[in-house]
Amino acid sequence: MKNFYISKSRRVRSTPFTSRIEKQGVKNYTVYNHMLLPTTFSSVEEEYIHLKKDVQVWDVSVQREIEISGVDAHKLVQLMTCRDLSKSKIGNCYYVPLVDSNGGMINDPLIYKLKDDLWRVCIADSDVLLFAKGIAAGKNLKVNIFEANIDTLAIQGPKSFKLMEEVFGTVINNLKFFKYDFFTFKDNKYLISRTGFSKQGGYEVHLEDIKSGQALYDHFFNIGKKYNLKPGAPNHAERIEGGLLSYGNDMLIEDNPFECGFERYIHLDTGVDFLGKENLIRIKAKGIKKKLMGVKIETNKLNLTDIHLLNKDNEIIGDLRSAAYSPEFKKIVGIAMIKTKYFDNKQNFKMIINGKYIDGKICELPIT
Template sequence: MAQTDDFGFGTQIRKSPYFDATVRWGATAFSVYNHMYIPRAFGDPEQNFWNLVNEAILCDVAAERQVEITGPDAAKFVQKLTPRDLSNMAVGQCKYILITNTEGGILNDPILLRLAENHFWISLADSDVLLWAQGVAVHSGMDIEIREPDVSPLQLQGPKSGEVMKALFGDKIMDLRYYWLREVELDGIPLIVSRTGWSSELGYELYLRDGACGDVLWEKIMAAGAPYGLKPGHTSSIRRIEGGMLSYHADADIHTNPYELGMDRLVSPDMEADFIGKIALRRIRDKGVKRKQVGLRLDCAPLKGPNTSFWPITKGRDTVGKVTSAVYSPRLEQNIALAMVSAEDAEIGTELNVETVFGPARAVVVEKPFFDPKKKIAIAA
């Protein structure tokens, strides 16, 4: 059995409240996300995928750090950070947002949670938005406080996740709607629970508000989930690519704008409220984009794992883009990929070539998401 000291990059990388528990339950490899360890392997990644889509998995995603914004001007300040119109966001609601800079480039694609009228959490992808927000606040003239609270989320995802939640919290938890949150306790452990997650499956996130309870919380959930086949797991590259979900730094970065990703619905450049990047995003919208994100089907032998470099995409002798995320889907029995290509090569059915590390492959532009495009699974009660 692995020991916690078997994994180490030094004390500059933080451990989550669940770190010891994940090692105890079989984590064999970790990555670094928001300066924190995050489990990336519990054995075979394909089995992890099947555990997720057939039963349920529990994932340590404490590396999804929270930026907490409070104070009389909290709502106005949060709106300044994102081009998504938040004017109708209710207390208790969650929203997927983009955070943009003055050029319209994406700095993060987090989940925003509204805990109270003037109390927000920004649940981060992998980038230092805490520092960005504090920098924006310096000369804003707004009455706010910005900090990183003692909050560490877990993801409970998969078709049996609702049964596990019912075992933990009773029948009342089953009326929690998709992208809404609730404040609860589990045997005195303070939590925020939301119907969200990075899997495109039915799922929940449990935000622990006391890091000292991490080990106890993990064990309580695993015990409650045992009758339903709950397994320890990690976020599934296979499932998130099937669902067309972004991985920041891979599928989007500071040089990517929302229109290139087809995320027009998350941008309201004509709303009255001001936000960072408003002028740039208006200009990009009116001018159009030179490249677009697409889905690809790669016709080659099953990939042995997700890509770890960007693969060039060519058409004839010209390089027209790059593969950002690729994987073999055992459910679809095909290689699938997210890619950024020139706008003129983004039409469905366009044939391209990809230089994979395993050799050249023929590619075809296809619809994305690749599976359950209407998110019926995730939204299901």
């Protein structure tokens, strides 16, 4: 595939770390939430191997945080998701499908409950701010909604624990998976969660102050050599294998949360009020016709920018949503939306890549 340059502008915002990662040799960007997201420093394959072995710092400032506060904050957050948040606790992070009135997926954020009347919605790539503002205006809710000036660094990989311990002390080891708390470095307090878009373990540091955020970034790299720390980015092959979904790639507004495998986050019987509830009840009763599954494809190169259909016996059985070369499986791994007729069996399929039929196989997510 030919390479093309990215045109920068103010509309495609830089982050507080852009100048640093450019000095560190970033090669590629994508755009996510109207902001630059670095994607490659060396190659996806090299970074995959490094991520599973050592530790990386990722500039994921693109994970914009929509702050919702005020007496109706809980009500508004609940209206946007089918996951029951009535028993939600301060200090917890909640992965939630956001759905529209039809029950279609509009985002899959992590929600941080800071107080009963103060929430942060840490979003995937769609303007949840405008959705929240629309609902609030329509229902006359007493809320304040804005995109917070927060930039996020993800510290990911097996050595992230030792690196973070050196910076924030052993107290950080008490932080459990999908919890957040406040930790101190050089008199600055940071909100840190044990989260991140990889399966290799680690943290996300939510930075409200640019100067101390940049100082922390530099400190990581000052002390990082002994952990073989490198700058990195969410790794498609690793996250596909791990079954971590990417909104806009794997799922869109045309897909409902049942089809995306989110059954455990769909609470239709607990009495909470949210958009699309009636339609999700109807969808559940009727049963779904397609579902996201893993796939393995017998090739080592696939540039996925368009629709790729999967075929079996002259029938279309699904379409490929994400794909990347896995150094572990030595073939392409992917996520595909598969017709229900086929998703409960480990089916083989064929697909056309560059005019040739290539073999593939459906598998579970995560891919093992």
